[in-house]
Amino acid sequence: MAPEDEADELLAASLGDEALLESLVLRRVAGEPLAWVTGSVGFLGCRVRVTPGVYVPRWQTEALVRRAIELLPEDGLAADLCTGSGAVAMALARARPKARVVATELDPVACRCAAGNGVEVFAGHLADPLPVELRGHFDVVIGVVPYVPTEAFAYLPRDVREFEPLLALDGGLGGTRLLEQAVWASTTLLHLDGVLLLEVGGEQDEALREVLEGAGYGVLRRHQDDEGDLRGIEAKFGRQLPGTVRDNGTGGAQ
Numbered sequence: 607m608a609p610e611d612e613a614d615e616l617l618a619a620s621l622g623d624e625a626l627l628e629s630l631v632l633r634r635v636a637g638e639p640l641a642w643v644t645g646s647v648g649f650l651g652c653r654v655r656v657t658p659g660v661y662v663p664r665w666q667t668e669a670l671v672r673r674a675i676e677l678l679p680e681d682g683l684a685a686d687l688c689t690g691s692g693a694v695a696m697a698l699a700r701a702r703p704k705a706r707v708v709a710t711e712l713d714p715v716a717c718r719c720a721a722g723n724g725v726e727v728f729a730g731h732l733a734d735p736l737p738v739e740l741r742g743h744f745d746v747v748i749g750v751v752p753y754v755p756t757e758a759f760a761y762l763p764r765d766v767r768e769f770e771p772l773l774a775l776d777g778g779l780g781g782t783r784l785l786e787q788a789v790w791a792s793t794t795l796l797h798l799d800g801v802l803l804l805e806v807g808g809e810q811d812e813a814l815r816e817v818l819e820g821a822g823y824g825v826l827r828r829h830q831d832d833e834g835d836l837r838g839i840e841a842k843f844g845r846q847l848p849g850t851v852r853d854n855g856t857g858g859a860q
């Protein structure tokens with residue numbers, strides 16, 4: 607965000623109180639994420655409250671969520687795995703008010719944050735805490751799970767490294783540990799035409815190809831940003847036999 611815009615947000619958050627403004631500016635200068643300092647961030651038209659300690663939703667995620675909205679029927683059922691502040695679930699629910707959108711989250715602080723944002727959040731690991739009666743009925747499962755390769759941590763911006771929680775970022779060696787688990791977890795949720803959307807980076811689509819195939823996913827679509835960087839993958843469940851996963855190589859979803 608441009609410095610002028612950050613300054614405007616800090617000014618607005620201070621509500622005209624000069625002492626408060628000074629303390630907010632000091633926190634920001636020390637590197638604390640802007641959303642923690644002001645208390646919220648905009649995400650796909652939603653104002654998302656973000657408690658200090660909770661991962662700040664990124665605008666780069668918005669394109670994948672737009673795609674999830676396209677795929678979610680008016681009265682459909684969606685799951686947002688690893689919801690953090692609940693931003694993804696909020697945007698889905700806002701766009702599809704008749705649909706049911708449930709979410710999961712491991713970190714109790716983030717769980718409270720998501721619940722405070724009006725999200726139906728279940729505490730626990732990936733799909734584990736979701737009600738048994740919903741399994742096999744989901745139209746869409748979306749996950750912005752931790753996918754930063756442990757070996758890439760040194761290259762993250764200082765603010766991210768020093769402030770944002772490791773639990774939200776660390777995807778293990780290669781960054782695919784949670785992604786692989788999310789692939790398998792989603793097979794217990796989706797119906798036989800449902801779609802899995804995962805935020806990924808680098809060449810993680812290649813690393814996930816085999817596990818997707820083994821888990822019974824069909825056509826794999828890559829979502830790239832305007833620079834051509836991989837941002838997400840989309841995979842349809844249960845339509846094809848193992849061995850038929852292919853990449854249609856499409857560009858960005860939007």
Ligand SMILES: C[S@@+](CC[C@H](N)C(=O)[O-])C[C@H]1O[C@@H](n2cnc3c(N)ncnc32)[C@H](O)[C@@H]1O
Binds near residue numbers: 692730751774775
């Ligand atoms: C990269 S953040 C994404 C948060 C949110 N989806 C967003 O885009 O703003 C990943 C989130 O996953 C949570 N998390 C980490 N491991 C988890 C697990 N095994 N099960 C559920 N949530 C987990 C973290 O606490 C964090 O809130």
